[in-house]
Amino acid sequence: MSNRHPGALNEHQVTALTKNTDPYLSCDDCFAQVDTTIEALLGDGTKMSREFTVHLSGCPACFDEAVALAELLAPGAGLSPEVAAAAVTAQVGAVEHA
């Protein structure tokens, strides 16, 4: 029997919920697709989904995760870590003007 508190939110979730993140993607959903999303972005420039970029723009933890992953995967895509990180930042930054 689990002893988790279903109604309790951790700080990360509160941050995500208090931001205007519509369409909403949970951190778990975000984490589940971050590697394929980043691989596609670095591989052939496939844009991140709107849900994904909206989540990243409102969730520093997942944004850091995505940038770190981009830097990690950059050499495999023939990119420098700086360029890969900038590609992620550019996608997330574009949300604010959408």
Ligand SMILES: [Zn+2]
């Ligand atoms: Zn998140």
